[in-house]
Amino acid sequence: MKGKLNVEELVAKYLLGDITAPERKQLEDWTKSSPERKEFFNRLCTNIAFRERYEAYSHINSHLAWKRFKKKYCPSIISTYLKYAAILVIPILIITGGWYFSTSPQVETLNNFTLGDAIQPxxxxxxxxxxxxxxxxxxxxYPIPVKVNHSTTAIAQNGTLIYPTTPNINDTLHTKQNETIENNTLTTEQGNEFRVTFEDGTTVHLNYNTEIRYPVKFSKTKRIVYLKGEAYFKxxxxxxxxxxxxxxxxIKQYGTEFNVNTFIPKRTEVALVKGSISxxxxxxxxxxxxxxxxxxxxxxxxxxxxxxxxxxxxYVAWNEGRLIFENRTLENIVEILEHWYNVNISFGTPELKQLRFTGNMDRYATITPILKAIARTTNLQINIKDREILITDN
Structure with a gap:
């Protein structure tokens, strides 16, 4: 296949058993390029209802099969918006064209959306x-002194805790043979973030629900911190x-910039932006x-x-003030919104949780633009009462 990779057609051919060896290799390379794509493809192939719908068109070639399938089961993909009834179709439509939050004029499906303006980030x-x-x-x-141990005072200002800089590792405090390592622990809760600058000049941006433990002064041989949650390191x-x-x-660094995330149970996720780490x-x-x-x-x-x-x-957009979702489930997006905006979001039916989105939003805006984007894109109903949000089908 020449030119731009047509994932839609490759998936259609695969499901219909009409894929060539080179095309299969292209599809395999695409699925292996990220864990999200691999997970999506495996889920699609093991969904019986989805495969049966494709097989209903097995008497025609793959290209026509895809065109007829899309026309019958998702006729509104270009001009209007899919509802959750097409939930099994949505992922394959997202992966190649990109399902971006729409701002086109639609019937208002977000009840009392102005109440969302009161829900701050x-x-x-x-x-x-x-x-x-x-x-x-x-x-x-405004800047305030913070006594972090018997001999050291840090400064807290503008959402950052700044420790006094140690000029170099030959500082007399570092070279004491019986130096006592005194630890501090910085924690954030739901709806919070914070930054810290260590005595060596390293800066760390803590996301919500995060804990980092570190020494007031690092030892003369190594710098060690302990993390639970998510943080961006420079x-x-x-x-x-x-x-x-x-x-x-x-994670061991050799001069670098990276993000560490332990929010997923029993997994640490590391994204390397610059430099080198092991x-x-x-x-x-x-x-x-x-x-x-x-x-x-x-x-x-x-x-x-x-x-x-x-x-x-x-993976790192949160550190730059953005909320970027790439083919993420609504359930996953809601979890992030709950933690960052300190709200409770529930669904009228469990099926709605599996809708998938790609979008790029301002992390420091109120929750309203995000909820309106979800409502208009899916034609779902969103009701807000205080800090309780309910998402239902129209």
Whole structure:
């Protein structure tokens, strides 16, 4: 097949058993290019109802089969919008053309949408846990001093906790033979985010529901932090290696920028933006390197690290103030919205959770534009009452 890869036609040919060896290789390469595509394709192929609909057109060639199938089961894909009844069809329509949130004029399906303007995005807020479990609340205020141990005072300002810089590792405090490592812990809750600048100049952006534990001053040989949740790291250049330790393994950096996410149960997800890092799972001593533009999965109790070449934009966009979804289920999107906007979102029927979207939204806007985009794209009904949101079929 020459020119632009036509995934729709390749999938149609595969389901009809009319795919050539070169076309099969193209399709396999496409599915292996990201975990999301592989998951989608496997789910599509194992769905009996979807396959039976395709097989109903087996008496004609694949190209015509796809055209007739699309015409019968999703006639409104170009001019209007699909409803959840076409749920099994939606993913294949998304993967090649891109299902972007629409702003075209439609019948208003978001009841009391102005109430969404009162639902603001998350704010910079965190709790700092000091020695002996002493806690201090940090909010976006004018600069205030924060005593982080008996000899060190940090500054909290504009949503960032800034530790005093240590000039170099030959600083007298670092060279003491019996130096005591004192840890601080910074935590965020639902609807919060915060930033921290360590004494070496490394900056970390914490997403909601995140905890990071770190020393007030790093040791003279290495820099180690412990993470639960999601954080974006910009590591300062230093002769000491920097380690991020999660429940699944260890990320070691060699001068870099990367995102670490442990929100998915029993998995650590690492997206490398710049530089070089290696990953060692807890069950293996083997150090595996990943390159910029790659995504690594460290699974619980796994001996291997899975590495994928992907577009990193959706994985790191939150750090730049965007919410970017690429072929994500509505259930997954809702989970993110609940944590960031501190709301409760429920569905009228479970089937609605599996609708899939691709979209790019402002993370610091109110929730209204996102809800309106979902409502108009799917013709779903969205009702808001205080911080409770209900999504139902029209």
């Amino acid at each position: 998350g704010i910079p807020k965190a709790t700092l846990i000091l020695a002996e479990n002493n806690k201090q609340s940090l909010t976006p205020t 590591i300062a250049k230093d002769s000491r290696p920097f380690y991020v330790i999660t429940d699944q393994g260890t 990953i060692v799972s807890k069950e293996s001593a083997q150090e595996q390197f990943i390159k910029p533009g790659q995504l690594a999965h460290i699974e619980q109790n796994g001996n291997n690290v899975s590495i994928y070449d992907v577009d990193l934009t959706p």
